[in-house]
Amino acid sequence: MSKEKIAICPEFYDIMPPEYRDLVEQSTYGKEDRGWKDIGQSKELIEEHSLCAGCPESIAFRYILASLPNPEDTVMVGSTGCTSLVFPHVAVHNIHSLFGNQNAIASGLKRALSVRFPNRIKDVVVLAGDGATVDIGLDMTLQAWFRQEKFTTICFDNELYANTGGQESGLMQKGFVAKMAPVGKKFEKVNLPEIARESGCCYVVMCTVSKPNLVEKVIKNAIILAREVGPTYLQIYTPCILEIGKDSMEGLQEMRDSERPGERFKYKEYITDEAKKYLAELEASKKEALVAP
């Protein structure tokens, strides 16, 4: 899609909703160096959301949308959960179909877009919670990686089922007392990043959203590598402040505390040699373009 596709017919300009006019005039579709710093200065691709005040997921959503390298040709796939309350506000095409089938939907979608647009980049990005990614949808998460389907999977890890009211999930910490874990969870937090590495992802990152620069970098890397090299996986801690007993202002501190050395969300990255080489070549060609006359 180019920006012309969303242009407003002059006769109807004055009756269009202001947020649509803003989208046409001020959105960052097509802006090459778009990133989290555009937030607040240009039209964001996410409108107001219906998440709880101070929810770290909402800021994660903004950073991710601001960092998409190619939003004008990006289709996102969601799943049921808190994220499905945000997607209807997002100004890139997005699909919600069922709970847990997001990587199967994305597999079919990416293939259809490759058939229909063989000479253009159409990015597919999956964004779902930990219940959808690791519990009910684990089969389809892994199978998409085994098959080397070329899209990015992002898991918002809040370590429980938030939208249904705080039940135990596979990514919950061992011992945590929650609904459906009345005497504490009895097994360890599932180590999906390691499983992702073993399953064929060429780039895997676990982090929080406390540092927007870092989020921007890993989102760009993950999406660019998924185009050419293979599947990529990001697991991002977005604590459910409601269910862990925090206030609206405490989400950021919770993420900072959880990413300290030795803590469970300490930054973790895995990248294959092939992916590393690809990124290095891309960087070199960018520099070359800068010095070329």
Add this chain to the structure above:
Amino acid sequence: MANELSEAQRSLIGTKNKKGQVYTDPYYLFNEAPRTTAFYTGSEVIKEAIRRASVDVMVAYPITPQSEAAALIGELYAEGYVADYMRGESEFAVMSQCAGAAFGGARVFTTTAGPGTMRAFENFPMWVGSRLPIQMIVTCRGINSPLSIQPDTLEMYFLLGTGMLIWHAETAQDFYDWILKAYIVAEQPDVHLPIAVCCDGFFVTHTKDTVSLTPPDMCLPPYDPYRSPVPCMDMEVPPVRMMRDPFVMKSNYISYLTHASWQEETRAACERSRKHTIPMIDGLIETENTDADILIVASGTAVSQGREAIRILEDEGIRCGLVKVKVLRPFPLEELREATKNAKYIFVPEFNVIGWLAQELKAALPDNHRIIDGPHVAGGMTMPAEVVVEEIKKTLGMTVATLAGRGS
């Protein structure tokens, strides 16, 4: 028929695809193109129909009795007739992969059967609500425990409530023609719904039959995703914020009304398919001698057994009419009322234990004491024409010679 295509599709008529097949006007293809006769299994017939269907994406998964057809489409992919092909990891995933491809604007095909169909079920109402015109072949087989792979049409009963279009083929010839025609009906902008084209597994898929085929160098025009009543998810149309408040979980009148009216609209779309289906497959039902007192109403291969029973009865001087129900959704309510208005006895032979077609008829026809829900066979039992004859004669109070081999 030509006006059932979009301008983009019409502009391609007469041009060739990369396999050298000519995109052909569907009316010409179905009604006027020269035909050649072949002797094929039902599975091979599916392959030959898909060769001519301009399918973009097929997702396959092994389950008897559709595995052979699903693998044969793989051969078409290897030959370049189908643009992409994959084996999914389970039917639930397969139907989601089909959905993803259809959301992305592809013409999508899949085949399924029995327990696999049941496993996939959450997807079907989602396909309907998302208006995805996917074609799914159901080669019906048993879904009971203990495990059975034999012919049995029980899974169709569960599909009836999904909102999908549902056609039930009797013969390989039905199957060949309907697979091609189903895309044209399902993809109409005022329909735009998934379609299940069903047949009785083994009886149709694994037996050879004479089929008259359209030329292999002619194919359907490709799917035009921009005729969809909902946006194609390819970022080629404006990605406006779909709604200010997501309707999920909102407890207010607008939310309820939105869901209710969309459900009604998808059902209305199914009803609107009549006007495309009736000329396409010559009516939702087919009738013979409906002035007779005795009538057999059936779908699928039970129709063939009914025909044979009628021939036996005729030899004995008993006149019996026939109604072949070709389309179950939309339900041919008025057609069936008209066709059965003279009947005193309506027999409904079926290959399933519950007799879902008889249930449908009992809910739809006046004086439903006329409906005899049987004979039924299930679990792979065959239904010899003599069994149908016996049921009819017993009901009429006539003496019946004991059938050989029934242990009495």
